[in-house]
Amino acid sequence: MRRFLQENSEFIRDNARWLAAGFLLMLFSSFGQTFFIGVSGNDLRATYHLSGGGFGALYMTATLSSAATLPFLGRALDLMPGWKVARFAIPILSLACVLITLAPNVVALGVTLYLLRLFGQGMMTEIALTETGRWFTANRGRAMSIITPGVSAGTGVLPVLVVLIDAASGNWHVAWLAAAAVLMLVALPLILWLMRVERVPRLLDTGKPAPATARDWTRAEVLRDPVFYLLLAGLVAPPFIGTTVFFFQGYLTALRGYSELAFAAAFPVMSVTTVAFGFLCGGLVDRFGALRLLPFVLIPMTLATLAAALIAQVWGVYVFMLLLGVSNGFTSTLLGALWPEVYGVKNLGGIRAIVVAAMVLATALGPGLSGQLIDLGIGLPAQLLWMAGWCVLASAALAVAARAVRRRAARS
Template identity: 45%
Template sequence: MSAFLIFLRGNARWVAAAFVLTFFSTIGQTSFIGGSAGHIRSEYGLSNGQWGMVYMIGTLASALTLPYLGAIVDRLTVRTVALIIAPMLAAATALMALSAHVVGLILTIYLLRLFGQGMFPHTAYTATARWFTAQRGKALSLVILGHNAGEAVLIAGFVALSAAIGWRLGWLVLGVAVLVVALPLVMWLAAVERVPASTEINPRVVDARDWTRGEVLSDPIFYLSMLGFMAPGFIVTVIFFHQVYLVELRGWSLGVFASAFVVWAGVNSLSTLMTGYLIDRFSGLSVIPFVLLPLGVASILLGTMTAGWTPFLVMALLGASSGAATTTLGSVLPEVYGLRHLGAIRALIVATTVFATAAGPGITGYLIDVGVGYPAQLVTMGVYCFPVSLLMAFVARRVRARTLPSKAVSDRPPG
């Protein structure tokens, strides 16, 4: 039996618990909520700009809340956290179905983004990082595939469901699914906590000492690393948000551009699995200098190329970078800041990246309105990725330099 199958046989319940959380987190993602945008704008009488403002307000509010709420993952078990966040996500879907006022819509977006986009995957990644050490990369890569599965199943399924019973009733059905499918599964699968030291042979111990969130906020490495961590969310969100405008500029078919998402999904999944292998083989710190390189090339291609095949190559590059970025972030944080306060620290970083995803469409849209060409913006974003990749190599060296001496001291025999 292969090592991969042996790993799955021994760890299926924990990987599956986190996978379920990332699968259902799709409900709070922009790609899912955007499917109801036409109905929302029509029924609430919103222009594209007004709908964008509602979405930005709800998203930014969720980002402000996440650093505080996300810290509960450090104090409570996954089962207890699930008992809190699953009913709240279900309540958000119910509010989407029943709300008739724009204030209710803002609250809906806030809850969907806080619990769907925020707490569901945050809980999954934090728990996985704690449950696994030597095979953390492999475990995280499998858990992250829940996003791909959710986008493949839930988005298409909701479109069909809305056509059959209406979009509002479709959102109610989603809430029921969270309560009767997601919550019981997570409660059952996570009933037993995994202890890495008792189940892994010769674990690769590379984690740093346990930093507090206050210490992280005073660490220059944190601010340098955020220049890299924020880039994928900012750039990919901008590209997807303005895809119709880009297609019009390039004279491409929107249908052809949409079909390129198949390439995105496939390469994203492969990149996720490959990155997990590389992290287990080397470390997350060894991988981070390379994560932004495909993203930089993709942005420059979009800004300069007009050939019909460009979207397919770009989607492959975006998928490679996005899969690597998500897997690496989940794995590298324990190597930089330890495990004890991982939930609080990760919530802080996720909140910052959510700010970036919320700000990206607004900033680039404003620049387009005042005459700054969108292709030039894309090229600028692409060029940005290359010096920041060098900066990430510097960050990795600095983290190793401060981690290894402390590890050597801790490994020294007493006396």
């Protein structure tokens, strides 16, 4: 344990600039993530007189549009340094935080949600994961386990903070205006300063061989690869399920009689477990490779979904968040390290943009489909049981995909 802590502290010290840049990009992506938008969900529905299904459909449309845009915008990371991409992504995200308080009608709200999703969940995480994947080789898993908790930090702090700000000010606009100010005054100058110095990957960062990296596939080749779709079938399950629960947290609290603060207070539980299991997964990825872990990564998600479906008492929220944190810790770290092992690094920005777009698509379909089913009288707990079944089938798909990639690597 002492050696493990020493190695990690030395790694963080030697690479603090780049790890901090990735962590902050993930942290400030929170303002376009569903958990942050969902805290204002009831206020938005009341302001624009939207039903659960109507708001879900609007959110789905905005997120689908952002998913369709992301593969094209993400190509910018293969054409210019990441800091130049961040230089325009952060101000646009800040602008969207202001616009959500000014939107005069539902159409304008839809455009604002599109910008939040594209430049928050989409581009901010895309920049962080792509640049970190290029900066690190032998320690790619460890690096991913350090930057991905940025989202967990946001998840653990921001929902509670927003609830408290709303209660103190009596106006849900205040939290969004504060987010815009933080992005421009803190995030933009700090992240640009950190990213202006490029890191050259060192194959022997830890004195051991770098993990396997596949030949460099083109985006066209990836889109024709059947294995790619098997991987996506499994890896989009966590964002689909997590987003659905977060988006309808107001519905769930009303259905089961929870207080808003009780639900918001469960987010730190998820954040702590996400960080802890992210570090654990980072070490496992560096030791065994991402492919060997694939068949097991959805087990915690399956259990989390069953807990949310079957436990009606308020403590069930904390069980769900705990297990969701385990799942997020594994999947976020593993996803950062997986794609170089499967498709190489030369076109990593464009390939990862397709992956992120697929995951954004999942976060769009979740609220949209679930909202319509709720309007039809099929409650969220019943829907979650079907989602748990999806996780079981998806685990089998991931096992098949992992074997196929290993066989392909052995032939090359």
